Amino acid sequence: MKVSSLICEYNPFHNGHKYMIDKMRENGCEYIIACMSGNFTQRGDFAVFDKYSRTKTALQNGIDLVIELPVIYSCATAEKFAFGGVYILNALGCVNEIYFGSECGNVDILKNTADILQSAEISEKIKKYLSLGQTFAKARENAVAEIDGLSAEILQSPNNILGIEYIKALNKINSPILPKTIQRVGSVHDSLTAVENIASATLIRKLIYEKNPEFQKYIPSPNFSEIHDFKKLETAVLYKLRMMSLEDFKNLPDISEGLENRLHSAVRNGISTEEILSLAKTKRYTLARLRRILLYAFLGINQSDCDILPQYVKILGFSRNGKHILRTMRETANLPLIMRYSDIKKLSPTAQYLYSLESRCDDIYALSGENIIPCGRNMTENTVIQ
Numbered sequence: 001m002k003v004s005s006l007i008c009e010y011n012p013f014h015n016g017h018k019y020m021i022d023k024m025r026e027n028g029c030e031y032i033i034a035c036m037s038g039n040f041t042q043r044g045d046f047a048v049f050d051k052y053s054r055t056k057t058a059l060q061n062g063i064d065l066v067i068e069l070p071v072i073y074s075c076a077t078a079e080k081f082a083f084g085g086v087y088i089l090n091a092l093g094c095v096n097e098i099y100f101g102s103e104c105g106n107v108d109i110l111k112n113t114a115d116i117l118q119s120a121e122i123s124e125k126i127k128k129y130l131s132l133g134q135t136f137a138k139a140r141e142n143a144v145a146e147i148d149g150l151s152a153e154i155l156q157s158p159n160n161i162l163g164i165e166y167i168k169a170l171n172k173i174n175s176p177i178l179p180k181t182i183q184r185v186g187s188v189h190d191s192l193t194a195v196e197n198i199a200s201a202t203l204i205r206k207l208i209y210e211k212n213p214e215f216q217k218y219i220p221s222p223n224f225s226e227i228h229d230f231k232k233l234e235t236a237v238l239y240k241l242r243m244m245s246l247e248d249f250k251n252l253p254d255i256s257e258g259l260e261n262r263l264h265s266a267v268r269n270g271i272s273t274e275e276i277l278s279l280a281k282t283k284r285y286t287l288a289r290l291r292r293i294l295l296y297a298f299l300g301i302n303q304s305d306c307d308i309l310p311q312y313v314k315i316l317g318f319s320r321n322g323k324h325i326l327r328t329m330r331e332t333a334n335l336p337l338i339m340r341y342s343d344i345k346k347l348s349p350t351a352q353y354l355y356s357l358e359s360r361c362d363d364i365y366a367l368s369g370e371n372i373i374p375c376g377r378n379m380t381e382n383t384v385i386q
Helices: 015-026 051-060 078-091 107-117 122-130 136-145 149-154 158-172 201-209 213-218 230-242 246-250 259-269 273-280 287-299 322-332 349-365
Strands: 003-008 031-037 065-069 097-102 178-183 313-318
Touching (some): 003 078, 015 031, 031 051, 031 322, 051 313, 065 322, 078 158, 097 158, 107 149, 107 158, 107 178, 122 136, 136 149, 158 178, 201 213, 230 259, 230 273, 230 287, 259 287, 313 322
Parallel strands (some): 003 097, 031 065, 097 178
Antiparallel strands (some): 065 313
């Protein structure tokens, strides 16, 4: 059995994603597992559609089995996002390869860049540029440029960067999973202009939130569910932030170099999340980083939570073909598989804590739809079977 995999958000699933799955099949991929973000995304936002409807769409469009990337990884930095997904896929014990899209389409160049970033000399070079007030991304790019110009150029594109992080994660845990890449087509990341029938997820979400039916031509066989919008909870977010002490901010993930002071001050002066972000932003602290921190704050997730390694594998859904992978996983996985509520009772105390954290976050997400959903869906929702 040859099992391929990918790590994704599918926020929402669109024609570019379908193109990649079709290319994987052309390359001989027999079974495909998707490790998909749950209800929260790497942009520090809520997913536009819930994880169950996105799972159903993925299964209808070529994915065989969908497992969940937990919230502590799904709304983290690219490095931690990639590590969480790779760690879980590796723990299944049956995955042969991991695919990802990239702008360059050359896995050897990406592997070389990953090697440079994991070399002993790079950290001091990065620190040198950070001391000049550069963002981490720019400091990293300039540091790599001292060693290899092509690799530095590769770091200018977001999907290349994420692919490099997948390779670094594979190296870090000595995984036998082979990295494979497919060159992206269509509109570039975050573009607000479509190319034929392929648009960026950013443009599609914009159209969805504007209730513009044009978004439908960029999505294959969509499963329309309630639209979820983080902005609906603006007042609740402000309330939670205003109740936090300086020490509370200090304990959040990705806080360093006194950033807690800047955020604490911004919260006390801003009257909207956008204003808070604007007040806290500097050349060093990007909006993306600050959004993720505010989401962690609102969800009540601390650094100590994010230091815990994945403890289980939550099965969100599978197809008829996926049953074969599931049968194999039951024999090969070194983490417990969760499909129903009764499985939770068998988990270790640490795993049960993480599952309850995920459930609590999903209960907050349930407030952001067109209709308020009762608590407990993460405990009661059935696995999607296609």
